[in-house]
Amino acid sequence: MPHPLQPADRVTVSGDNHWPVKPSWRCALCDEPWPCGPGRAQIIAETGGARVDLALYMAIGMIEAARAEPMIPPADLYRRFLGWVRG
Numbered sequence: 416m417p418h419p420l421q422p423a424d425r426v427t428v429s430g431d432n433h434w435p436v437k438p439s440w441r442c443a444l445c446d447e448p449w450p451c452g453p454g455r456a457q458i459i460a461e462t463g464g465a466r467v468d469l470a471l472y473m474a475i476g477m478i479e480a481a482r483a484e485p486m487i488p489p490a491d492l493y494r495r496f497l498g499w500v501r502g
């Protein structure tokens with residue numbers, strides 16, 4: 416079974432993970448639209464707080480989600496995946 420997020424080559428995943436379940440893109444643990452609150456904290460931790468890595472990671476996820484869920488308005492996807500990534 417493939418890893419839920421292909422671009423995760425540089426990201427170590429361990430323990431209980433708030434990662435997206437495809438193709439619904441809901442959290443595996445919370446069943447909320449990913450990234451959930453704990454999922455965001457987890458991504459920040461996994462990327463070591465590197466903002467560029469974080470933004471790139473979320474951008475790739477957003478593109479994947481847009482392909483999987485073409486009915487979701489792009490503005491909603493942007494808010495969900497990148498709207499919380501701040502400096």
Ligand SMILES: [Zn+2]
Nearest residue numbers: 433442445451
């Ligand atoms: Zn979660």
